[in-house]
Amino acid sequence: MKKILLIIESSAFTSAKARESHDLLLALAAVEHQVSVLYRSAGVTQLLSTATEGAPIKDFTKSQKLFSLYDIESVFACTESLAFYRLDLAALQITVSALTPAQQQTLMATFDEVILC
Numbered sequence: 001m002k003k004i005l006l007i008i009e010s011s012a013f014t015s016a017k018a019r020e021s022h023d024l025l026l027a028l029a030a031v032e033h034q035v036s037v038l039y040r041s042a043g044v045t046q047l048l049s050t051a052t053e054g055a056p057i058k059d060f061t062k063s064q065k066l067f068s069l070y071d072i073e074s075v076f077a078c079t080e081s082l083a084f085y086r087l088d089l090a091a092l093q094i095t096v097s098a099l100t101p102a103q104q105q106t107l108m109a110t111f112d113e114v115i116l117c
Contacts, residue, residue: 040078
């Protein structure tokens, strides 16, 4: 079993890439990998309950509430990205741990694979 960190940087509003990132995350977790996820850059907007409201795509962000069923228990968000988008941890639809860029670098070093989505 590998420890895999997915870094999601795509906004839920702009393309199918965000949906594909979530599909990959769930697929990796389903085949017994130890998967964690880090939302940063525009990816932090996926953590809002209204992330795809009004967008021309189906709301896939509801699947975040299933993370615990897939044993995805380590969910992180970049503090700088949260501040840039003026997001408060209390406003997010799931619980995340906020990490500074230095903490993110330390975290990445603990994984066998890091995938940027």
